[in-house]
Amino acid sequence: MLKMRIIPCLDVKDGRVVKGVNFVDLVDAGDPVEQAKLYDKAGADELTFLDITASVDNRDTIYDVVRRTAEQCFMPLTVGGGVRVNDDIRKLLLAGADKVSINTAAVHRPEFVREAAEKFGSQCIVVAIDAKQVAPGKFEIFTYGGRNATGIDAVDWARRMTQYGAGEILLTSMDRDGTKQGFNIPLTRAVADAVPVPVIASGGVGNLDHLVEGIRDGHATAVLAASIFHFGTYSIAEAKAHMKAAGIPVRP
């Protein structure tokens, strides 16, 4: 039986891990490779790096982080942030990433997702969607870390991206990110039920019940969290035990 995945996410800036609270007020939380090794040992099912390096001059730092991580961690690794052209994807895959996530660039030019999936295969193309509720039951996608409204409906967009070849959707509830109030379940469920590919729920995890809700109620097949793991509030083992007790299949 396929198990539901728990994915710690490390926000990486200039080669260092930072944590996001509504994408501002960043706090340094250590070396990404060391953290990756800890999560590997702890039994995390996958690992995600989100590169939030702003300066073009420092963009290459992520390749070194990915390379050093892939040499030591034999687990699936997804890298997102600043992926704009096929050459970015090629470099990340060559450095050792298994999947790359595309966000803003897909909104600017949706055909990029189609081209990337054709070139590298759907299995390594994740489309990251940042969405906010704009009216009851109505969700809109935002770009540039949640700053820019696009007017695009999140469910329609997710469906379109999978038609273009996305092999997975990383869905972040922007209005929940950093709040510790749990995933936006109506959003997660609407997207997960609309697409044939796996959906990773993200944004807002503050306790272990939230992880259960993302899967049981949101119909995601993976849950992503950052701060609850980084700062030791909960361990991966505690998260798995809690999910198992709630009847969700997890890897021992």
Next chain:
Amino acid sequence: MSATVAIVDYGSGNLRSAAKAFERVVAEQALGLDVVVTSQADVVAKADRIVLPGVGAFGDCKAGLESLPGMVEALTQQVLIKARPFFGICVGMQLLATTGREHGDHAGLGWIGGEVVPLGVEALGLKVPHMGWNQLEADRPDHPLLQGLAPDAHAYFVHSYRFVCADPAQRLAHVEYGGAVAAMIGKDTMVGTQFHPEKSQATGLAVIANFLKWKP
């Protein structure tokens, strides 16, 4: 000169993780093997063990393999004639089939009879690709590649097509995903995994170690 493990590079995705995983096992278990990533047929022709990775579409991978001068011939000679141990990973395993039915029909290497067909589990409400960790169920628990694995061993999968063996005895292990899906196949000196051993943490490294120590 130590024995060589050749990982065939035919432009199908990243081989760094696979090479690092094999190197790690060689170092940890002091196996004294040289792990080389190569696109040269003459290197494969001298290798003692051969690994064929693969990500992407069946037809693209087959075309990529055939684009390397003399590579299919070298592989055939090494595996079918000289019976060198061979390990196909993901699409590298699928290429062993007679036919791949992904984006049209494509001839595979035909070394292990069977077809590669869509998972076809959408109607069951299951997501495609089959992505994540699934529990291995041994069909041939006696096979050397399956030795020493925990009874609840899990491996990491990401694929949308599955290998259906013409001879069911050649399916060594399976996972449940809307029915039985081949997780490991084998015949003579050939084995293949649908999962990614280089991404399957301790379970994956154990399978790699079993392969490297296998004396069929």
